[in-house]
Amino acid sequence: MQAHARVVIVGGGCVGAGILYGLAKRGWTDVALLERTQLTAGSTWHAAGLIPSYARNINVGRMIKKTIEIYEGLEAETGQPVGWHKCGQLRIANSRDRLDEFKSYMSVADVQGIRAQLLTPAEARELCPLLDNDHMLGALYHPDDGHIAPADVTHAMAKGARDLGSTVYLNTEVTGFKRTPGGEWLVETNRGGITCEHLICATGNYARQTGALLGLEIPAIPILHQYWITETVPEIVERKRQGRPEMPILRDEGFEGYLREEGDGLMFGPYERTENLKLFAENGVPAWFGADLVEEDFEAVSWNWEQALQLVPALGRVGIKANVRGPFQMTADELPLMGPAWGLPNVWLAEGVPGGILWGGTIGYYLSERIVEGSNSLDTSDLDPRRFGEYANKAWTREKVREAWGTHAEQKYPGQDMPAARPQKTAPSYDRLTELGAVWGVLNGWEMPNWFAPKGVEAKDQYSWRWTPKGVFVGEEVQAVRNAVGLVEMTPMTKFEVSGPNAAAWLDKILANRLPSIGRVTLTHHLTAGGGVQAEYMVARLAEDSFYLISTPRAERWNFDDLSKLLPADGSVSLKNVTNDRGCFTVVGPKAREVLQPLTEIDLSNESFPWFSVKTGGVALASDVRLLRVNYEGELGWELYHPLAYQRQLLDAILKEGEKHGMRLIGLHALESLRLEKSYRAMYRDMNPELNALESGLERFIRLDKGDFIGRDAVLKYKARGDPRRSVTLKIETDGASTLASEGLYIDGALVGRITSGGYAYALGHDVALALLPERFSKPGTKLDVAILGEWKIAEVIADSPYDPGNERPRM
Numbered sequence: 001m002q003a004h005a006r007v008v009i010v011g012g013g014c015v016g017a018g019i020l021y022g023l024a025k026r027g028w029t030d031v032a033l034l035e036r037t038q039l040t041a042g043s044t045w046h047a048a049g050l051i052p053s054y055a056r057n058i059n060v061g062r063m064i065k066k067t068i069e070i071y072e073g074l075e076a077e078t079g080q081p082v083g084w085h086k087c088g089q090l091r092i093a094n095s096r097d098r099l100d101e102f103k104s105y106m107s108v109a110d111v112q113g114i115r116a117q118l119l120t121p122a123e124a125r126e127l128c129p130l131l132d133n134d135h136m137l138g139a140l141y142h143p144d145d146g147h148i149a150p151a152d153v154t155h156a157m158a159k160g161a162r163d164l165g166s167t168v169y170l171n172t173e174v175t176g177f178k179r180t181p182g183g184e185w186l187v188e189t190n191r192g193g194i195t196c197e198h199l200i201c202a203t204g205n206y207a208r209q210t211g212a213l214l215g216l217e218i219p220a221i222p223i224l225h226q227y228w229i230t231e232t233v234p235e236i237v238e239r240k241r242q243g244r245p246e247m248p249i250l251r252d253e254g255f256e257g258y259l260r261e262e263g264d265g266l267m268f269g270p271y272e273r274t275e276n277l278k279l280f281a282e283n284g285v286p287a288w289f290g291a292d293l294v295e296e297d298f299e300a301v302s303w304n305w306e307q308a309l310q311l312v313p314a315l316g317r318v319g320i321k322a323n324v325r326g327p328f329q330m331t332a333d334e335l336p337l338m339g340p341a342w343g344l345p346n347v348w349l350a351e352g353v354p355g356g357i358l359w360g361g362t363i364g365y366y367l368s369e370r371i372v373e374g375s376n377s378l379d380t381s382d383l384d385p386r387r388f389g390e391y392a393n394k395a396w397t398r399e400k401v402r403e404a405w406g407t408h409a410e411q412k413y414p415g416q417d418m419p420a421a422r423p424q425k426t427a428p429s430y431d432r433l434t435e436l437g438a439v440w441g442v443l444n445g446w447e448m449p450n451w452f453a454p455k456g457v458e459a460k461d462q463y464s465w466r467w468t469p470k471g472v473f474v475g476e477e478v479q480a481v482r483n484a485v486g487l488v489e490m491t492p493m494t495k496f497e498v499s500g501p502n503a504a505a506w507l508d509k510i511l512a513n514r515l516p517s518i519g520r521v522t523l524t525h526h527l528t529a530g531g532g533v534q535a536e537y538m539v540a541r542l543a544e545d546s547f548y549l550i551s552t553p554r555a556e557r558w559n560f561d562d563l564s565k566l567l568p569a570d571g572s573v574s575l576k577n578v579t580n581d582r583g584c585f586t587v588v589g590p591k592a593r594e595v596l597q598p599l600t601e602i603d604l605s606n607e608s609f610p611w612f613s614v615k616t617g618g619v620a621l622a623s624d625v626r627l628l629r630v631n632y633e634g635e636l637g638w639e640l641y642h643p644l645a646y647q648r649q650l651l652d653a654i655l656k657e658g659e660k661h662g663m664r665l666i667g668l669h670a671l672e673s674l675r676l677e678k679s680y681r682a683m684y685r686d687m688n689p690e691l692n693a694l695e696s697g698l699e700r701f702i703r704l705d706k707g708d709f710i711g712r713d714a715v716l717k718y719k720a721r722g723d724p725r726r727s728v729t730l731k732i733e734t735d736g737a738s739t740l741a742s743e744g745l746y747i748d749g750a751l752v753g754r755i756t757s758g759g760y761a762y763a764l765g766h767d768v769a770l771a772l773l774p775e776r777f778s779k780p781g782t783k784l785d786v787a788i789l790g791e792w793k794i795a796e797v798i799a800d801s802p803y804d805p806g807n808e809r810p811r812m
Contacts, residue, residue: 094135726778
């Protein structure tokens, strides 16, 4: 075995082969893939090979489209058959909610570039005559979906990479990793060591074991899934005799599974429910396991079988030929872990992949792009391994994986918070706010109120694709902030402290805005080299060499890792994560000063404490409270970052004083409406690593004249472009349902842009959305068409910040 390679990939399943192929296609051929036994051993060889493109998430859908594009070209390029069957996929809707889901998806598919059709029951039966479902309301059809031979496509990508000069080592077991004095990685194997610049882990069922060798706890655990293959089905034989096309893959929520043709028979893959789901290798893959299966478990899916026999009677008229039951990886959100490993330079993860055949091609494409080019051409944030924080330990992962796969076929709703492994992280306010009607959601492991149920109303969330009764109470919370005062529990916010003699110079080279002076606060962004937004920070300067940084809860591990990897080696800058040390309450609204002033000796007047400034002192009985006169709601207000031990007393003191002024407790749903009314951009939606900072409407926060910073050159290049895209604010008159995100925007039937986020603006009485449009369509007054649950609405471009456009209210 060679002693050195530019890149070493550990794992020879479809994902590992896809990465090898992706790197080779980009010109990196000094790459070695190490496989413990043989290519496709583990999960790849026994996979069902389904390629479903359905995803409401715009980025996931585009990534799956890339997989199909890659696989469709492999056979011609490599000469290796891949067994691609473009038979289409049919999803049946038996309920109004499922049909709403499909209606909401249709223009999203258009934005993704994916062909999709909404069919009547009669049209669905024409495509799949074996289906005997009298209850369906409609169906979603993807004509470009299909299934592929898992082993064949894996070998094709490996051959394509080898033909370009890459190397594959079989029967090579990795036993350890070491960082060399020169900063490279030594990969120890049963055949000796190999040193590399970049290390990529794509080890499937071994992910947790591989992670342990690197000191990482990988938030993924394999589940066991099974499918059955029937004897010959006469109807299929007759269809083939008539020269009719293969029936589409069928998914019916009535039996919670998939059904497709397999030779002259059928393959039926039911989804195990949570109570019947079995995990695999929680404590490590057994030594005997390789290209192996485990025993059949019919009892786990007997309900699915009974339902399927009623809906597809042909399934019960033939015998069973084979059962295939084996493991594959699963994560809490059913998405892969693709991207940088936290805390380890030049270590990349492609682990926790639920469906390596579906993801192999696109992971190979986008991970290789990230490594070679330094960034991605589309937003892959949803897959970044650092989206999970330290809370994602083994016990949490076990529960969430069981829940994720055990509810895989169940109806899901926008913003739904699933209940497993909760509550996990709670602030001291939790019990008190629960008594006061908090309906809890979850952010980065923390419980955080979504809205507050008044007395007599059940404190339980209400999910739908349409408006629900809770909207009345969310609207009251919004109006309280606009007209009186509200309190928002914001403890989950990510919080860092940066200090040291070189802290200011270091931050200045990273962040795109100018640093604030002592006692002041600024909003700024950490850009990618390509000019996208990697992170958004509220930065408070506490002293000449001391800064307090606040960012979104989701980004805690992510942002800390990005900044840590940029720290100077001389120790002149200290970076500390204090997220778990400090809580935060936002007190906001026209009466915020009246509530807070009696509780503190700090002068809260405009003269002493202007907008975008910071002071530290006591509030009620709490010491060392950092008060920032900023907020996400667009009103007079302060964010109070306090030592967590003081939180319960501080909460009671604020609530008691707030009673005199009509204070309401405010949840995330009201917060979303409030920020939309101000056109405040949201991280990972209206701004992300793919969109240039100017594209996201962040001009006023980018100081191109302040000197060099990360991404500056890319922003300048974008600025010089003709007719670039712009982030704009839209007004949409709606009734019964609101826009969500990623819906297409049309003029005269032509797709011209998309919504990035949106919802109902309670203080304005209509929907407000943020959207991406070519500059020529970005002028106020421009009217566009948008579909909400299949009904066309008029979206009008309006000026940013439709509520208080002059920002007079925060300055009161």
